[in-house]
Amino acid sequence: MPVANRVLFANSLLTALPVKDYQPLLEFMEPIALTAGEVVYRPGELIRHVYFPTDTLVSLLTQAEGHQALEVGMVGREGMLGIPLALGVHESPVSAVVQGSGTALRMTSAHFIRELQQRKLLQLEVYRYIYELMIQMTQTAACNRFHKVEARLARWLLMTRDRMQSNHFHLTQDLLSNMLGVRRVGITKAAGDLRLRDLISYNRGEINILDGDGLEAAACQCYQVVKDMHDAA
Amino acid sequence: MPVANRVLFANSLLTALPVKDYQPLLEFMEPIALTAGEVVYRPGELIRHVYFPTDTLVSLLTQAEGHQALEVGMVGREGMLGIPLALGVHESPVSAVVQGSGTALRMTSAHFIRELQQRKLLQLEVYRYIYELMIQMTQTAACNRFHKVEARLARWLLMTRDRMQSNHFHLTQDLLSNMLGVRRVGITKAAGDLRLRDLISYNRGEINILDGDGLEAAACQCYQVVKDMHDAA
DNA sequence: GGATCATTGTGCGCCAACGCACATACAACA
DNA sequence: TGTTGTATGTGCGTTGGCGCACAATGATCC
Numbered sequence: 001m002p003v004a005n006r007v008l009f010a011n012s013l014l015t016a017l018p019v020k021d022y023q024p025l026l027e028f029m030e031p032i033a034l035t036a037g038e039v040v041y042r043p044g045e046l047i048r049h050v051y052f053p054t055d056t057l058v059s060l061l062t063q064a065e066g067h068q069a070l071e072v073g074m075v076g077r078e079g080m081l082g083i084p085l086a087l088g089v090h091e092s093p094v095s096a097v098v099q100g101s102g103t104a105l106r107m108t109s110a111h112f113i114r115e116l117q118q119r120k121l122l123q124l125e126v127y128r129y130i131y132e133l134m135i136q137m138t139q140t141a142a143c144n145r146f147h148k149v150e151a152r153l154a155r156w157l158l159m160t161r162d163r164m165q166s167n168h169f170h171l172t173q174d175l176l177s178n179m180l181g182v183r184r185v186g187i188t189k190a191a192g193d194l195r196l197r198d199l200i201s202y203n204r205g206e207i208n209i210l211d212g213d214g215l216e217a218a219a220c221q222c223y224q225v226v227k228d229m230h231d232a233a
Numbered sequence: 234m235p236v237a238n239r240v241l242f243a244n245s246l247l248t249a250l251p252v253k254d255y256q257p258l259l260e261f262m263e264p265i266a267l268t269a270g271e272v273v274y275r276p277g278e279l280i281r282h283v284y285f286p287t288d289t290l291v292s293l294l295t296q297a298e299g300h301q302a303l304e305v306g307m308v309g310r311e312g313m314l315g316i317p318l319a320l321g322v323h324e325s326p327v328s329a330v331v332q333g334s335g336t337a338l339r340m341t342s343a344h345f346i347r348e349l350q351q352r353k354l355l356q357l358e359v360y361r362y363i364y365e366l367m368i369q370m371t372q373t374a375a376c377n378r379f380h381k382v383e384a385r386l387a388r389w390l391l392m393t394r395d396r397m398q399s400n401h402f403h404l405t406q407d408l409l410s411n412m413l414g415v416r417r418v419g420i421t422k423a424a425g426d427l428r429l430r431d432l433i434s435y436n437r438g439e440i441n442i443l444d445g446d447g448l449e450a451a452a453c454q455c456y457q458v459v460k461d462m463h464d465a466a
Numbered sequence: 467g468g469a470t471c472a473t474t475g476t477g478c479g480c481c482a483a484c485g486c487a488c489a490t491a492c493a494a495c496a
Numbered sequence: 497t498g499t500t501g502t503a504t505g506t507g508c509g510t511t512g513g514c515g516c517a518c519a520a521t522g523a524t525c526c
Contacts, residue, residue: 064375065454072371087364088357093462094371124321131320134367138305138327141374142297145414148512172473181378183514188475204473204522221298229326381482405503416484421505437492437503 011052011105012078013125021121028115029105034058034098036170040081041092049106050082056102057163059179060094069095070144070181072137076163078230079129085109086116086126099171099179100164132233136226143222149182150190154219156180157200157209162227167209194218244285244338245311246358254354261348262338267291267331269403273314274325282339283315289335290396292412293327302328303377303414305370309396311463312362318342319349319359332404332412333397365466369459376455382415383423387452389413390433390442395460400442427451 014022034040034056041047043063051058053076060073072094075081081096081104090109107115116122143152156179161167173187180187194200199214200207209215216223247255267273267289274280276296284291286309293306305327308314314329314337323342340348349355376385389412394400406420413420427433432447433440442448449456 060371062371062375064372064379067375067379070375070378072374084364087360089361089364093364093368127320128322130363131317131322131326134370135326137367137370137374138293138295139297141305141370141377142295142300142303142414144374144378145303146297146300174473181375184473185475185515186513189513192475407503417503418485418505419483422483425505 010077011054011080013080013129014052014105016125017121021119025107025115025119025122026105028107028111030107031103032106033101033103035101036098038098040096040098042095043093044091047082047085047090047092047109049108050080050085050112051104051106052080053077053104054102055164056098056104057100057160059097059099061097061178062094068181069178071179072140073133074099074136074159074163075133077165078163079133080126082109082112083126083130083133085113086130099160099175100169102164128233132230135229139222139226143220144181147220147222149180149186150193151218151220152180153187153190154194154199154215155223157207158212158215158219158223159226161209161212167212169207170205171207172205243310244287244313246313246362247285247338249358250352250354254352258340258348258352258355259338261340261344263340264336265339266334266336268334269331271331273329273331275328276326277324280315280318280323280325280342282341283313283318283345284337284339285313286310286337287335288397289331289337290333290393292330292332294330294411295327301414302411304412305373306366307332307369307392307396308366310398311396312366313359315342315345316359316363316366318345319363332393332408333402335397361466365463368462372455372459376453377414380453380455382413382419383426384451384453385413386420386423387427387432387448388456390440391445391448391452391456392459394442394445400445402440403438404440405438 014025017025029052032051034053040051040058055077058075058081059071060075061069062072063069075096084090084092116126143155153176156176160169173191174184177184177187191200191202194215195202197214197218199211199218200209202208247258250258262285267284267286273284273291288310291308291314292304293308294302295305296302308329317323317325349359376388386409389409393402406424407417410417410420424433424435427448428435430447430451432444432451433442435441
């Protein structure tokens, strides 16, 4: 793969590695298309592969006692799926659902575990990412507890934009309500307000961010907190 | 230290190790008293020591944009403080505040990092614990989003009991409101209801669990979920 | 072109929790 | 014994989000 492609399309965890680690890892990798709605992991199920998204977006969801789902983390090209393996556990505690169609590189669990043990630099990257994911989780937890739906929706759209690297994506209000853990009509109302202010447009799941700066102003600071943390890394 | 004491008072992460790993680790350990209210880590601050609580309880708190604090995790004798070090990061993303006075074994960060690299079994224990903490965090996040204050309070009291191994502990309503991310009067009301049902008693911070089974019935299932997960490990 | 399904929008009563203000009760110490 | 500080309890109007039911609109496929 030419260098230009590596930078533009590949997964940042991998491209952060020097060529001598990156190149041999590709041997074990298989590019795979992920389509929106696909369930990569189910809670309690055996993890067969780890995934390094390149231009796809996957949500980590948890469920609580009769209620709908709630997103606890979001994984794009800056991260990976399958971190329990790096912690010695072979099953996923959450479900992982593809939000944005695209591709990822994947590797069998056995290969990943072996390579992880042998490559110190890969270890560094993976553990560092686990740390970042924990911050994202705690920040999201506080956000879900304290902030209003509209601000949370704005934050979610911005985070999605950053990971998809696009101002346009497909997602119905019904799915969004599951991410944020609110009623579908709650999304209808919040999204309607954002649209009134010309910050976004949408039609039957086709969402466009019209005014990114305005949307940032409408979002809670949680967005900036997690972004700054990652950028500083 | 005699075996009986190890089992009763020591930290489970450590006692799970075989003597050949456990014994030398004690060389680097220093017992230290932690008193309620003490701040072990502040966000962004350098981590100087890791702590293995024996009979103390520490809350991991996050803060969000002007609001009060919110507990994202609880660490007792089943865990440790300082996990960012195991992920290659030398600062804490959250603040760690002592809830229940008691003692912990502590070790300098440098020693911990060195020992962790050399002892495979310690690695296994620590990473397994990080996994459990992530589950606790996600479950807590969903709980805070969906469940009522009274059920969450009941859950919190039960989790505290399990970690303190006592039905009695000291904690004001004001502090509790910071754990659960609600108003102080919210705690007054919820606790009053639990007291009316003779599940607990309290007076100026002195809390007693009178009916553990009843309290479990009043709590949300989040309590059982995290407990079962840990017991199965 | 009509039936069906998915998606979005609206209306209404309800309630848990909020913010604020104030009242009481107990503890400690001068 | 009175003062001060901490902890708990109560009252009241407000509100954001919930649950439910139903309407309207756009897509798809015979």
